[in-house]
Amino acid sequence: MNRIDRLFSQDLKVINIGLESFSKDLKKQEVSVVQLDWKPRAGGNAKLSSLLDRLKSNK
């Protein structure tokens, strides 16, 4: 059995990062899932993220 087939023959071990609704869908299907509460830096706001970069840069 090649590696990818072996993977699909095992029980799923899922860590869902970010949007919680994905983990809820899996739970409904009785798949055990660990939800990791994660958001992109500055909530994905490009302007705030670039300001954070500027603060961390030295002149």
Next chain:
Amino acid sequence: MEELMRKANEQAMNNIQKARPTLIGLGVAKDVVPGMEKKTIFHAGPPVKWEKMSGPLKGAIIGGLIYEGLANNEEEAVQLAGSGEIKFDSCHHHDSVGPMAGVMTYSMPVWIVKNEVFGNYAYCTLNEGLGKVLRYGAYSEDVIIRLKWMENVLYPVLKAALELHGPIDLKSMIAQVVQMGDEGHNRNKAGTSLLIREFAPYIVLTDFSNEDKAEVLKFMHSNDHFFLNLTMPAQKSALEPAGNIPYSTIVYTMSRNGTEFGIRVSGLGDRWFNAPAEIIDGLFFPGFTLEDANPDIGDSVICETSGIGGFAMATAPAIVQFVGGTPQDAINYTTMMYEITEEENDAYKMPTMNFRGTPTGINITKVIETQILPIINTGIAHKDPGVGQVGAGLVRPPMKCFEDAFEAFVDKMTSEGIIK
């Protein structure tokens, strides 16, 4: 830049951690609070004009003017308040804090708290109890009568008793209450009990009548929030030396006036960053609903600013019966606050968190980076003047306050040539 910020924040945190708030006396606002005059009224939150004040704040100001004898009734008070004759200002600009509407007037008795390490003072009125009270915007005759009793009986008895007792170390007392199930903002049962224990033997020794002594003890006993008006000036006095430190991104003030929520950041001096105050998600007293709620109001969020209140919810699981949620939620809220704070508190340790110190010192860059907002435990005022408290719950500040402060900080650093 990072090194400048790190050192500045270390200094700010050192000042907060070293603070030693101590109750040293009671006085009357006109004699002790800087800038207090007969026609001056201090209020909670950032500065706000009469026309823009919320219902509960207007109600408390109406009550304050009647209490001072500057108006005989609501109509006269409203006319005087809008005439420009009364000078309104933030308690925070006068070394003071006030819960909910936070109205402080000329004749009101105040607690005097001194930060013994830095020598600065903080003042706060005495707590009136729950329900229909001035700080929730109620100004009916019974409210004014209670305020007069506080001025004429409660104040002199407590003042005399404290003189016999001597100063009370509030930091040590707050450290104890945090281990007794209080978070110091919305639950003050342990704090009030400890305070009564300190005062009672000395109240008995004063020369007042037995009736007055009994009334004072009953009043303190009947009001679980009596200690709140001591945690607040204690935290105000602890945070003030953390303000105005160049390059520091630590928040040293959070406050609301019922219209706007405002924050001040150490490295940005005395400038307020305001945004419309949020509506509180909570539990309502029978007969009231969300429709009755005024937006967030009061200086009591000074507690969260200094690492207690909502930040210490894990140590006060019983509070969820008052504000909603489960004990696990309380632990989760506290755990989350470590993500946006600089240090663990050296003095306020939580048994439920394996004696970990409370998350202390909100850093605006961490708030921006994680998008996690501070969690606040608070009371809910009715939106109309004269009604009072209608519930309690949890609320967060508007993100805009933090975003605007953060942008202003980056602009300042750019204009000073520190960053590109």
